[in-house]
Structures are given as C-alpha cells and as structure tokens.
Amino acid sequence: MLNRARSLSAPYGERFRTHLSDLFAVSWLPKEFGPFDAAVSSSCFYNLRDFQRVSEIYREIRTYLKPGGVFLNEDLISAPTAALQQRYDDVAAARRRREGVAAEDLQAKVESRSQSSQYVTTDPCPATLDQQLAAVKAAGFTDVDCFWKDLRRALIGGYA
Numbered sequence: 001m002l003n004r005a006r007s008l009s010a011p012y013g014e015r016f017r018t019h020l021s022d023l024f025a026v027s028w029l030p031k032e033f034g035p036f037d038a039a040v041s042s043s044c045f046y047n048l049r050d051f052q053r054v055s056e057i058y059r060e061i062r063t064y065l066k067p068g069g070v071f072l073n074e075d076l077i078s079a080p081t082a083a084l085q086q087r088y089d090d091v092a093a094a095r096r097r098r099e100g101v102a103a104e105d106l107q108a109k110v111e112s113r114s115q116s117s118q119y120v121t122t123d124p125c126p127a128t129l130d131q132q133l134a135a136v137k138a139a140g141f142t143d144v145d146c147f148w149k150d151l152r153r154a155l156i157g158g159y160a
Contacts, residue, residue, distance in 0.1 A: 002018055002020055005018050006018050017033075019033065023044075023045075023048055023053070023057060024048070024050075024053060028057075028060075029060065029061075029064060033064065034064035034065075035064055035065060035066045035069070036064055036065055036066065036069055037065075037066055037069050037070070038065075038069055038070045038071070038072070039061045039064065039065060039069070039070075039071045039072075040071075040072050040073075041072070041073045041074070041075065042073075042074045042075070043074065043075055043076070044073075044075065045057065045073065045075050045126075046075050046076040046077075046125045046126060048126065049126055050126060051126035051127045051131065051135070054126055054127070054135065055135040055138065055139070058071075058135050058136055058138075058139035058141075059138075059139040059140065061139070062139045062140045062141060062160060065160035066160065067160055068159060068160060069159065069160040070157060070158075070159050070160070071136070071141060071157045071158055071159075071160070072147070072155060072156075072157035073132075073136075073155070073156050073157055074148075074153070074154070074155040075125075075132075075153070075154065075156075076125045076152050076153055077125050077127065077128055077129050077132055077152055077153070077154050078125040078126070078127055078128045078131075078152070079128070079152060080128045080129070080130065088151040088152050091151060092151060125152065129146055129149065129154055129156070132154070132156050133145070133146060133156060136156060136157065136158050137158070140160075141157070141158025141159060141160065142158055142159050142160075143158055143159045144156070144157070144158035145157070145158070
C-alpha cells in the first residue's frame with residue numbers, strides 16, 4: 001500500500017510525503033510532521049481490532065491538525081445489532097453474486113489476513129457507527145458527522 005501511495009503521489013513532489021508507522025507505537029507520527037490542513041484515513045483503523053487504541057489515535061490526529069482542519073476516516077464499522085448484521089451480510093452476498101465474486105474467495109482473503117495479524121478478534125470491526133462518532137467528538141473534533149454510509153462502511157469525521 002505504501003508503494004502504491006508513493007507512485008500515486010509522485011506528481012505532487014514534496015507536497016505529499018509518505019511515512020511507515022506502527023499505529024500501536026506511541027510515536028507513530030513523528031513530531032516533524034504537521035500541522036496539517038487535513039488528515040485522511042481509509043480502511044486502516046479497523047485492522048487494529050482495538051477500539052481503545054483507535055480512540056487514542058483520533059486524539060493524536062486532532063493535535064496535528066491546524067485550526068479549522070478536517071479529519072476524514074472511511075472505514076468498516078460494526079453493525080449495531082445481530083439482525084442488522086445479518087441484513088448487511090445478505091445484501092453484501094447479493095451484490096457479490098451480481099458481480100460474480102464467490103464468497104469463498106473473499107473468505108480466503110479475510111482468513112489469510114487474519115492469520116498474519118497478531119491483533120486478531122472475532123469481530124472484524126472494533127465499533128459501531130455511534131461509538132465511532134462519539135470517539136471522534138471525545139477527541140475534540142467539532143461538527144462531527146457520518147458523511148456517507150453503505151452497510152458496514154462509513155465515512156466519518158470532523159473539524160479541528
């Protein structure tokens with residue numbers, strides 16, 4: 001992913017810098033980075049499987065944003081109930097059938113990813129939408145909202 005980001009950002013020169021970090025490390029974002037006008041994350045934090053750590057990262061990101069800066073996080077979320085989880089799974093399965101993607105192929109990818117991670121839980125997503133929004137608010141962001149949602153994928157964020 002980092003190599004892909006580097007190739008896509010090459011035309012922007014010094015305006016876009018990549019950095020490899022362990023999000024479980026306290027110093028995951030070096031002090032020389034920031035402050036930023038925007039911080040964007042996509043399909044990243046749910047992989048931590050640790051909502052307490054995700055909440056801490058939200059606070060850490062907030063400290064690196066300029067006043068008025070924006071934080072946007074597009075990621076997977078937990079369904080708030082077992083019934084909704086089943087409905088979401090049914091809709092996702094129907095979409096895969098229409099697109100010709102076998103559920104077994106997707107499951108194999110998920111299992112190989114889980115086996116390679118030392119931070120594995122039974123739920124692939126650490127929190128519901130409401131919990132995510134509350135954590136972003138608690139981190140000190142204002143005008144916090146869910147800007148887009150499709151089943152268990154949501155774009156949330158707020159302003160510094």
